[in-house]
Amino acid sequence: MYNDFISDCTNCFGLCCVALPYGKSADFPINKDAGDPCRHLCSNNSCAIHNRLRVEGFRGCVSYECFGAGQKVSQLIFHNKDWREDVDHANEMFAVFPIVQQLHEMLYYLKQALALRETTSIKLSLQKIYEETVELTIKRPKEILEIDLAAHRSKVNALLTETSKMYRNDRNDAGEKQRTKKDVDFIGANLEGLTLRGKDFRGKLMISSSLRNSDLRRADWIGADLRDADLSGADLTDALFLTQSQLNSAIGDVHTKIPWFLEKPSHWLNKNNM
Known part of the structure; x- marks a missing residue:
């Protein structure tokens, strides 16, 4: 049911390990700028300390979820072209990734809302916004970068809030x-x-x-x-x-x-x- 929104690192170019910045804190032991590869990212896009992330102080990595955006950006939107090999589009890929990640997170919540019997009265609205969100994730990179994410999130959030009220009752x-x-x-x-x-x-x-x-x-x-x-x-x-x-x-x-x-x-x- 939720397979499309689960991270598949084997089909991603380590985008979260490169595109996203982090600062030295309780969640990370060092600083890293957006676009700089994590020092633990291997050439095959695996993590050298994957089984020791919490012990090594990378608790933020353990708690991060891209909801399947990594593999979509890598395989579908950028046609399986690694950022290492396609240097001209690397920064564009890094900018597209967090947008698609947020859209996929919305889809994850909408998918759950659609599966609830309590939301029968708003099913059509949920399905419509779900399909609209899917369409946004398969646009061309330049079009994705132009998405008014705040406006779309506001529409999604209104339905998720209604879902919550119906479900919790x-x-x-x-x-x-x-x-x-x-x-x-x-x-x-x-x-x-x-x-x-x-x-x-x-x-x-x-x-x-x-x-x-x-x-x-x-x-x-x-x-x-x-x-x-x-x-x-x-x-x-x-x-x-x-x-x-x-x-x-x-x-x-x-x-x-x-x-x-x-x-x-x-x-x-x-x-x-x-």
């Missing part, structure tokens, strides 16, 4: 809603063991929060920052708009329940690789 337990409704974010918050079913965590900062053993079913996670959030033993069954990259950035264990189309990160199962 105010399912919060009244007591827990009262305890959390005034919080702007939840950085370092102790939400352990709470019933937060249907909670709207949209865009919330959940960094280092404790959600151990909490009921998080049907909660909306779009745009939530789950870096180092503890999801051990939590129930995220049927979570809405949750991504693999969010799980990769969080902490969990074998008892954490997640949606069927996502995978438990290896560091959840191997605590020595934190």
